[in-house]
Amino acid sequence: MATERTASADPEMDRRLMAVALRLGRRNLGSTAPAPAVGTLVVGFEAEGPVIVGRGATGDDGTSQAEIAALTAAGAAARGATVYTTLEPSPNPLDGVSAVEALISAGVARVISALENPDPRVAGRGHAQLRDAGIAVVTGVLGDEARRLHAGPISVLAAGRPHVTLKLAVSADGMIGRLAGERMLVSGREAFARLQTMRIEADATLIGIGTALVDDPSLTVRVPGLRAHSPIRIVLDTQARLSPTSSLVKGAGDTALWLVTSSEAPLSNRDRLAAAGVEVINVGTGSGGVDIEAALRLLAERGVTRLLVEGGAKVAASLLHRGLLDEVVLFHAPVVVGPDGVRALAGGALSAIERSPRFRRIEETRLGEDRMVRYERSV
Ligand SMILES: NC(=O)c1ccc[n+]([C@@H]2O[C@H](COP(=O)([O-])OP(=O)(O)OC[C@H]3O[C@@H](n4cnc5c(N)ncnc54)[C@H](OP(=O)(O)O)[C@@H]3O)[C@@H](O)[C@H]2O)c1
Structure with a gap:
């Protein structure tokens, strides 16, 4: 039976979990270019506190997406969960699937994103599509740290x-x-x-x-x-x-x-x-x-x-x-x-x-x- 999960409304908790996602992304810095090294967590909020049910990071050479990896690791536990991700999820398909679509079809309740992606192919559309699908979206959590993590692709743009x-x-x-x-x-x-x-x-x-x-x-x-x-x-x-x-x-x-x-x-x-x-x-x-x-x-x-x-x-x-x-x-x-x-x-x-x-x-x-x-x- 799926455990009922409520989203955290605790900004300090959001910052702590985003810090974990940033560390996860940073581990792959230097291997993902030209793609950003994104880190994503899928978190279920149980009565005793948050439980990380899925982790994902951008694959080598940017060939796989952090959100998809984290959702795959979470499986059914993603339903109703909160996702912490260091960059706005992309609405554009990579290998036939977009991160935004994957988040919507996994049934996540909330997406906490550190930074809007300045790439004109994304630029706010990812967040907007998530909101349109009824997902609560919070942006800018540890935004300065995320800007440092993603400084390479941001500078190129x-x-x-x-x-x-x-x-x-x-x-x-x-x-x-x-x-x-x-x-x-x-x-x-x-x-x-x-x-x-x-x-x-x-x-x-x-x-x-x-x-x-x-x-x-x-x-x-x-x-x-x-x-x-x-x-x-x-x-x-x-x-x-x-x-x-x-x-x-x-x-x-x-x-x-x-x-x-x-x-x-x-x-x-x-x-x-x-x-x-x-x-x-x-x-x-x-x-x-x-x-x-x-x-x-x-x-x-x-x-x-x-x-x-x-x-x-x-x-x-x-x-x-x-x-x-x-x-x-x-x-x-x-x-x-x-x-x-x-x-x-x-x-x-x-x-x-x-x-x-x-x-x-x-x-x-x-x-x-x-x-x-x-x-x-x-x-
Ligand atoms: N302590 C440290 O962290 C550290 C680090 C590195 C080096 N070093 C030391 O620094 C010394 C070497 O310094 P350096 O100034 O002689 O060498 P450098 O800065 O490594 O190389 C300078 C050479 O690079 C070429 N170059 C090509 N395009 C350039 C451009 N746009 N701007 C500048 N240079 C360009 C030029 O030679 P061409 O005109 O022939 O192309 C120039 O003479 C060594 O003693 C080394 O041990 C110390």
Whole structure:
């Protein structure tokens, strides 16, 4: 016999359950692009409290919908239940079934949605159709958190480019490396571990050729068992100078490597890299290298919604000066590099981020010896 369920009218309970749905969605960040990483819960309210009867998240590459997965898991228990979902359900069919239709035919009583989907193909129609079917709809629960979770697809829709996060590890004297061109680890183990999560949650990670030549990084995820979650690796390299024997190129068979270059690059360099499995992409030149705005547009067209930028100084400065940074993560390390070091923003002061009204500090956390500070674009 089906248990009678009444909808919660408790806003604090709604926020707590939405926080669970947000965590569920976040687990798949970096795997669902270009689709948003949605999390959905189906909750029955029993006499003793809420019971989660179904959980769902957007599938890899956005091929399956969170709401459908959660309803499938709930089965008959979805009738009369409350659904918590991090984004407005879509009225448009995917594989022949729309999330809105599935919610209606499952007989849910109430849908709590964190955010209206700004995609013009949805834009309020999902909520409206649910209401028309007699389902109670509450929107905007933990909306700011949902906007952060879905910042990638939102940025592609609003600005035609991915959401861009810059990460830099900075010494106590404002340097990110040694001028001599030798590799230097600025931050410690805990910061490196945090960086792994940032890579997993990104669709792609990007560096300039300066960093590739000095550091010879591989930019993959090093967490055991999670290497397959490595983001696409991207190098900005006007002349296609990247060495075919670099770690990046050697790993191109396992993890995609895109070289964003220009027609100025010698054909022989481009051909050699393409033959080694690198995807060579041409864009025009701009000041300081390739046209970075065109490069970002192109990444969005290729389905990249969340871009992590791992340096170095010139690429960081290019993005900052063009107003293309949405988030900045600084790992402040207690080491001193000295006056010969590489300044974090290629000569520009970090105060252009730390004291700019364009950014607000949203998090400060100690990571071992280091201090992580996160900034978010304020306008
Ligand atoms: N501590 C950290 O977090 C961190 C992170 C990364 C790097 N680093 C350090 O930073 C240093 C490298 O910094 P860097 O400034 O020399 O190198 P970078 O920013 O990685 O690369 C700069 C180069 O990228 C190319 N590029 C292409 N398009 C560009 C554009 N639109 N804007 C800017 N650059 C563009 C340019 O070379 P072409 O003109 O040849 O294309 C440019 O000289 C190294 O010492 C490295 O160890 C530290």
